[in-house]
Amino acid sequence: MGPRWKGKGAEAKALADPMSKIVSQLQSSLIQTEAHGLLSGCNVLVAVDVELTDLLNRACFGRPIVTAEKDKQWFQLSMEEAFYLCYSLKCLRIVGEEHCTKNNEDLWQYMKSKKAVFPYSYKAFLHLRLKNWVVRSGLQYGVDFVAYRHHPAFVHSEYAVLFLSEGDDNLSGRLRVWSDLHCTVRLCGSVAKTLLILNINRNGHDASSPSCLEQYTIEERTIARWNPEQCREDQKIPENGIK
Structure with missing residues (x-):
């Protein structure tokens, strides 16, 4: 079974903007902005600007959350997405309820306790x-x-x-x-x-x-x-x- 494209021109658009390139851009942007996520139950919330919003959407990480805050956009990451950005790509810092940055070991134990x-x-x-x-x-x-x-x-x-x-x-x-x-x-x-x-x-x-x-x-x-x-x-x- 091959790819089933959505509409005319979809294949050309996808091939012109490979996912590996987008994720690399996202990684670089997260590092430059020193972005951090907040643990919230079984998810991680990240405050983002317009550029990061676009990159997260294009890289297919997380989902936007509608809030009453007009000057700030939030993204909700799954535990797998957040740990991938934090541990594997080393481009996201994650903060716990005590407002302290979680190291890899603590974050691992936390996510195991939730799932x-x-x-x-x-x-x-x-x-x-x-x-x-x-x-x-x-x-x-x-x-x-x-x-x-x-x-x-x-x-x-x-x-x-x-x-x-x-x-x-x-x-x-x-x-x-x-x-x-x-x-x-x-x-x-x-x-x-x-x-x-x-x-x-x-x-x-x-x-x-x-x-x-x-x-x-x-x-x-x-x-x-x-x-x-x-x-x-x-x-x-x-x-x-x-x-």
Whole structure:
């Protein structure tokens, strides 16, 4: 399944402005402005100006929040997005409730306390983002993420993403029952997406520190319904009906 473009000219616009370039510009801008985020439950809020608003929208990070403050724009980042900008790109400082900057270790522990599967969700998010895929929540499709080849304004998402990890009680029940797998594949097919399973192997390392991410490995698998029409021989029946 290739990209499904949204309208005439969408492909040319997407290729002229690659995601890797946009994210690099966002990283540079966040560093120059010394931007910081505020922890707010399971999200991180970032106050931004017009330039950062444009870059965050183009890079597909977070969502704008409408507030009564006319002179300030806020963006809400997911935990995976915020940790990616803070830990992996090192361009965002995150402040806790006590108005102190969180170091990587403290931030890691905080996010694990809010989301037990965060080490896996972040590894999956990181894996896709490093390949320059745009990653968005897949909640409306019953999966963890959906992945876009380019900006969602130009193309439909191609993959519905689920992450799994053997031996973890929080994930052990996923797709264990045939009916669950069948329903998920059917749903993905009905919205023209391929189911992408990311099997995360911990390789014997626990999630006590973000350094474990370097030891975790990922195996990618795509699952789709079998279409018998694609596997049949091209048999032509003679006009008289006799083969």
